[in-house]
Amino acid sequence: MPNQSYLKALNRALLDEMERDPAVCVFGEDVRSAATNVTAGLFQRFGPQRVLDTPISEQGFTGFATGAALAGLRPVVEFQIPSLLFLAFEQIADQAHKLSLMTGGQARVPVTYVVPSSGSREGWAGQHSDQPYSLFAHVGVKTVVPATVADAYGLMVSAIRDDDPVVVFAPAGAMRRRQDVDFAAIAPVPLGRGRVVRSGDQVTVVAVGHLVHDALAVADELAALVSVEVFDPRTLHPFDWPGLAASLERTGRLVVIDDSNRSCGIGGEIIATAAEEMRLIAPPKRVTRPDGAVLPFAAALDRALQPSREQLHAAILDVVGLGANGRGAWLDRDDVNGADGSWTNQVVGVPRG
Structure with a gap:
């Protein structure tokens, strides 16, 4: 081939x-x-x-x-x-x-x-x-x-x-x-149909475009700590909301990495729709360019304004309670307070007992 x-x-x-x-x-x-x-x-x-x-x-x-x-x-x-x-x-x-x-x-x-x-x-x-x-x-x-x-x-x-x-x-x-x-x-890929490019059961990472490859690399790095599912939407409009919902049913946690600016970007829309309509057991996070980002000519500054693997790594650990904002084992699905399985104001990542 x-x-x-x-x-x-x-x-x-x-x-x-x-x-x-x-x-x-x-x-x-x-x-x-x-x-x-x-x-x-x-x-x-x-x-x-x-x-x-x-x-x-x-x-x-x-x-x-x-x-x-x-x-x-x-x-x-x-x-x-x-x-x-x-x-x-x-x-x-x-x-x-x-x-x-x-x-x-x-x-x-x-x-x-x-x-x-x-x-x-x-x-x-x-x-x-x-x-x-x-x-x-x-x-x-x-x-x-x-x-x-x-x-x-x-x-x-x-x-x-x-x-x-x-x-x-x-x-x-x-x-x-x-x-x-x-x-x-290769058959034509239907518009509006995403795909799971890596299966996992603790956190879903939605990655847009080339950032799918960064998400896969970070998932490999964290494999011993966190089971990461990587979801590639492929089409941003129409978006595969049922596909994302199915992934979140498995994982309950969401991180989005998106190479557009933060305000009014597609990453914010993905998080908002998931929070309104899907099952989450922890507050979601997004990794994006900064608000109003204008990439400079200098290569080092250019890279500094783009979403990075390091930022994604930290966001995943935070969502499962193993990052700087957590102090121990992540919460399991059974640890949520909401009767419908939704996350509440319970602090994610604080050890039980």
Whole structure:
């Protein structure tokens, strides 16, 4: 089985869908020369009618893609950096996203927006390092963040086939990932279906995008102390709430690690929904970028503002009562006071007796 890269997965998904469906086309800056390699080889294979280099005007070509979709095409729009989505937010959130709803389903806008360099890449600095996926989930645009090579392929295929606008964030932290995989054997990954990538029974860690790999590494480090379940939502909107609820039924504790800013980020929404609707036996925690974080150019400062394995390690220990805020063995499910199994004001981590 060939060892494939995350970037190759995005490229192969595009190629396979263009072969399968002649309505699929690609718009963006430098897509013919494949500046980011996401569109490598597509212009040579499909020609200028289906691989279109655009002027440097994100508002222009994003709006153009909406019109093309209304006319029956399935455009894939490539953005080279995530901050450019701010320029085209109106075209996506207020036009492409709402047209189907405003026409009672008579109009469909099947556009896929792919952002292959979201997040920090050490040296991209403040205006190139945002993670705006929470904004799109907030307004109801379908939003996916693949963590693995296989999911990059499977989710990209599903996004292109979907009849609604979908934003695909491919985090820079995942770009170097490789996996032994046969793309021909991968089925499309349904939007809105997360997966448990590591089973455990004492705490659930929800990790977004490339942070799934950090969560797995920390779970391995803590294996002798804590049984950690790692849940990868894969799609932030629609979110797999039943999948998370099932995980929390097993563990009762929750930590979220998310590479967007803390205030109004997807991590806060995950925690709020879990607290309102699911079974928790301890107060949850989140590990995120700071409020209003702007990543600086200096690599050391860049890394210091991103959620880290060390922060996740500490958060997990705190939630189970083994961290700085606890003094002994963690509480078992039977230690909660609430008749319904919910956590109360009982201090987590204080030894019994």
